[in-house]
Amino acid sequence: MANSPAGRPPPGAIDCDIHPAVPYTRALLPYLDDYWREHILRRGLERENLEPSSYPANAAINGRPDWHLPSGPPGSSLAAMQTHLLDRLQPKHAICNVIHGAQVMLSEDLSAALCRAINNWIRAEWLDRDPRLRASIVVPPHSADLAVEEIERLAPDHRFVQVLLLSMAELPLGRRQNWPIYKAAAAHGLPIGIHAGSSFRHPPSAGGWPSYYLEDYVSQSQGFQASVNSLVSEGVFVKFPDLKVVLIESGVTWLPASLWRLDKTWRGVRAEVPWLEEQPTETVRRHVRLTLQPFDAPPSEPQLRTLLEQLGSDRMLLFSSDYPHWHYDGDDALPSGLSTELIQRICVENPLETYSRLKETPQ
């Protein structure tokens, strides 16, 4: 079977990770309730951009050169995004994942207020204006109670297809304090999206604070490994057997080696976690999905084939462009070296199996 060169996704593709950006904090003021609008104005927070420091919008790597905008951060214009992405690649749907300082704030209440505003904003200014778009529910991750309130508020709108968390929070993601979030998500058929990023309560590297973005970005895979290990070990998938987790911008190549080690170690310490009756790899293959871009593919096609074999499942990868970040040129959003069958699975079938709400026609 010949493998495809880099290219466009097939018809019906679903782009599982695009990043609309809040253009400036003032844009959220109409979407805040009265109390929190005044709170933000009194503190002068509307003059701050509240962008997480991991991905400064104007850093060259965080926006493809031909996708830069005359004003505002890349990804902040729906019209530009339609021109750059939706009208060119013509995905059936694209899932909006907003990454914003609201998700990492220390104040749980301010975090919740801004997350509500972001969700209202994405619904009014993006979802209502382009029927191809879907979105993740942004929640205050450090308050399970408030996160659940927000999930319950928005779950009836089936254009919201996922709940978004960051991989490195105050606690490992599998801890029971987070379970109300998973319970609510599972009850509504919403996967948990875990995006690269940290709330910086801890160093993003297990060894301490890095000096450079290079270290920070590469260390993200440690955060994802810790998240997967925690979710599996704490028994989240035993407790919530219908829950799916999507690792977003995690890269892929670290996963097989991490799972080999997880399986091997589980054999000797299984009695610590008696709820894990099966090899962790089996659990992960059933419950965990990964978005494609940025794809950390090995240098040659034979090596890529080996990696895909090691992954051991064609159900795990989900197509993503990661718009407006720069991972490909032209319209060649798919990396080279994938078989036609796998491309179809990655672009169409896997997203539909993961996000059951995408099979519906929302009212």
Place this chain on the structure above:
Amino acid sequence: MTRHVVASVADIPPGGRKIVTVKGREIGIFRIGDDFHGLINRCPHQGAPLCLGEIVSRLVAPSPGDYRLTRPGEMIRCPWHCWEFDIRTGQSLCDPHSVQARAFDVAVEDGKTLVEGPFVAESVQVTVEEAYVVVTL
């Protein structure tokens, strides 16, 4: 197949074990209540002396935090890498269908039946008054 008398019943108290050698093979004889079981003294993983490991229970949890101790004293934990095996069957817990320690048929027979023969008893004195642990191999 030959019957090998490897111990008298009184040699192995409930919960106890004895390592014996039959036809050059080391076999662990375990007593669970009044049942006797035999396992090869060689872990299928990397050859450790499996039967010298700790005798443990099977810890289970139908759901996280719902802890249950089951089958007390019916598992053996390999002394090297801590893989757990079912003493009754030799099946591993981690991979019961492909990782198995060889299990041997072990029976208890009265001395008065045994003396009618044939049997092999290299290190056990057989008398009609006692009961014996017999491995058929």
